[in-house]
Amino acid sequence: MITTAPVLKHRIESIDILRGLVMLIMAIDHIRDFFHYGHPEPTDLAVTTPILFFTRWITHFCAPTFVFLSGMSAYLAGSRRIRSQLSMFLIKGGLWLIVVEVVLITFAITLNPFYNVLILQVIWAIGGSMILLGLLIWARASLAAIGIIGAIIFFGHNILDVVDPGTITKTFCWKLLLSAGGLSAYWPVSATRGILIAYALLPWTGVMLLGYVFGSLYKSKVGAVKRRKTFLYSGLSLLLIFVVFRYFNIYGDPAPWSVQRTTALSIVSFLNVTKYPCSLLYLCMAIGTSLVALALTENIKNKFTAVLIVYGNVPFFYYLCHWYLVRILSVIVFFAQGFKPSQIVNPNQLPFFQPDGMGFNLFGVYLLWLLVIVILYFPCRWYSKYKKTHQQWWLSYL
Numbered sequence: 001m002i003t004t005a006p007v008l009k010h011r012i013e014s015i016d017i018l019r020g021l022v023m024l025i026m027a028i029d030h031i032r033d034f035f036h037y038g039h040p041e042p043t044d045l046a047v048t049t050p051i052l053f054f055t056r057w058i059t060h061f062c063a064p065t066f067v068f069l070s071g072m073s074a075y076l077a078g079s080r081r082i083r084s085q086l087s088m089f090l091i092k093g094g095l096w097l098i099v100v101e102v103v104l105i106t107f108a109i110t111l112n113p114f115y116n117v118l119i120l121q122v123i124w125a126i127g128g129s130m131i132l133l134g135l136l137i138w139a140r141a142s143l144a145a146i147g148i149i150g151a152i153i154f155f156g157h158n159i160l161d162v163v164d165p166g167t168i169t170k171t172f173c174w175k176l177l178l179s180a181g182g183l184s185a186y187w188p189v190s191a192t193r194g195i196l197i198a199y200a201l202l203p204w205t206g207v208m209l210l211g212y213v214f215g216s217l218y219k220s221k222v223g224a225v226k227r228r229k230t231f232l233y234s235g236l237s238l239l240l241i242f243v244v245f246r247y248f249n250i251y252g253d254p255a256p257w258s259v260q261r262t263t264a265l266s267i268v269s270f271l272n273v274t275k276y277p278c279s280l281l282y283l284c285m286a287i288g289t290s291l292v293a294l295a296l297t298e299n300i301k302n303k304f305t306a307v308l309i310v311y312g313n314v315p316f317f318y319y320l321c322h323w324y325l326v327r328i329l330s331v332i333v334f335f336a337q338g339f340k341p342s343q344i345v346n347p348n349q350l351p352f353f354q355p356d357g358m359g360f361n362l363f364g365v366y367l368l369w370l371l372v373i374v375i376l377y378f379p380c381r382w383y384s385k386y387k388k389t390h391q392q393w394w395l396s397y398l
Contacts, residue, residue, distance in 0.1 A: 011313070012076070012218060014298045017305050018290060019069050020312030022062040024373050027322050029059035031369045034330045034351070037359035043272050050264045055362060057271055063122045064278065064286035066315070067204050070126050071211020074133060076218060083137060089396070090134030096397050097127030100320070108323035111331075111352040117186075119196045120176075123319070125204035132205050133212060143216055150209025157203045158280045161254045177202045179277055196350075200277040207283060214291075228295045235291030242284040246270060252280035310377060313384040317398055321376055327353075329368065334358060 032055060033039070040047050042056035078086040101123040109119055136146055160178065172187055180187075180197035188194040214234075217227040241252075247270075249256040257269040273282040297305070311318050334344075334353045343355040360368070387395050 012072075013301075013305070013309060014294050015069055015072060016309045016312030017297050017300070018065060018293050018312070019315050020308030020310065021293075022065045022290075023311050023315050023318050023322075024308070025059055026062040026066075026319075027326070027372055028366070028369050029056060029062075030322070030326055031372065032056070032362075032365050034326060034354065035333065035359045035368055036365050037357070037361055039359070045260060045265055045269060045272070048268065050268060051362065053268045053272070055365075060273075060275060060282065061286045061289055063125075063199075063204075063275075064207055064283050065290040066122065067126055067129065067207045068211035068214075068287055068290060070130070071133070071208035071213075072215035072218070074130065074208070075212045075215025078137075079219075083140070087134045087138035090130045090137065093397055094127040094130030094134065097123050097130065101127065104320065105323055108320075108327050109351055111327055116193050117196055117350060118194075119198060121198045122204075125199040125201060126208070128201045129205040129208040132201075133208060136209075143213060146209050147213040150206050150213060153202055153206030154210055154283065155280060157206065158252050158254070162251075176200065185276070198276065203278045203283070207278075207287065210287075224298065228298055231291045231295035235288045235293075235295065238284040238288030238291065242273075242281050242288060245284075246273070246281050252284070253282065254279065307377070310381050310384055311373075314380050314387065317383050318376060318380050320398075321379060322372060325372055325375060329372070330354075 032042075040052065042048050042052045074086075074090060077089060081089060101120060102118050105121065105123060106115065106117075106119045107113070110117060133146070136149070141149075157178065175185055175187060175197055178200050180200045185197040185200075186194050187197060214231075216222075217230055244250070245252045246257060253273050255272070255274050257266075257272065260266045260269050271285075273279055273285060275282055331353050334355070337358055339355050339358060344352050346352075346355050348356060359365075
């Protein structure tokens with residue numbers, strides 16, 4: 001009898017380092033959402049402070065980097081599969097992510113067992129983009145064709161800021177694919193139910209397609225020096241586009257910056273690019289920085305990067321766990337601060353257990369963030385080791 005040894009997965013440590021870093025930073029924003037006293041809007045120039053804004057701004061790099069690296073991972077997964085297998089893997093994986101977003105993550109955010117509002121965030125965007133990428137691969141689109149489609153979407157989707165497509169912008173499909181984002185993207189299904197489309201799909205698909213193309217630079221026949229130079233120059237080019245286009249308010253963001261009453265607020269205005277839906281300049285700022293980071297961290301190994309790799313090895317596991325841990329802590333704080341069961345449902349807040357007046361100052365938010373990432377280190381380390389020593393099919397989906 002002939003036996004086949006399991007295929008060993010070769011992980012790219014620089015990808016895991018960057019992915020781990022953005023996963024940790026991401027948690028700051030989610031903890032701030034639930035625990036910052038009064039919930040002031042960090043990007044509202046009328047009420048924000050520099051420290052509050054930059055607490056939010058540093059998390060702007062997370063979603064684009066995560067989606068871009070997911071595209072890279074899709075290419076690397078293809079090195080272990082034939083085309084048809086990769087296509088089905090991406091389509092099934094994308095459908096699974098959408099189910100998780102709607103069922104598990106929506107509940108973690110709202111703690112509403114009746115699911116009055118379904119929330120479509122970054123996991124939905126990754127899942128939908130994986131399906132579209134899988135369909136392109138199934139249709140035998142070449143790497144060049146995928147890159148061209150990705151670039152057209154990435155650089156061209158903001159043309160809709162200056163071109164009015166008419167009444168189509170009011171349709172559900174238009175919001176789902178192109179224009180939705182933030183709380184303004186609520187789509188009522190009935191008087192008591194609706195869908196919150198936080199992430200419009202296609203701009204994020206452009207990010208994933210480009211990530212898939214850049215993933216090809218990890219092929220064995222591509223030299224490390226060439227790869228790092230490509231990452232570095234591509235990243236610097238995107239950052240240059242961001243600075244020039246943003247400074248002159250040329251194109252790429254529907255909210256132009258302007259000089260404010262103080263230098264600090266002027267800087268805040270300049271950096272306050274649009275995430276919902278993601279603008280070109282927002283993506284250039286984030287992806288450009290990530291490409292430079294990939295170029296500079298390829299050969300770095302120390303205790304800090306070793307810790308980041310633990311989280312970066314199991315990003316989806318970490319993402320799912322961190323939501324439930326944050327919400328468990330929010331319930332504990334709810335009762336610890338003296339709120340009553342009658343205040344579980346707040347008409348001013350979508351999630352349950354979010355009464356007015358609950359929370360901490362920013363210092364408390366950062367302390368809670370440290371607690372969360374320390375607690376999650378241990379299950380992430382365990383699961384990372386488990387994945388390396390087991391071959392069950394479901395491990396590819398978690």
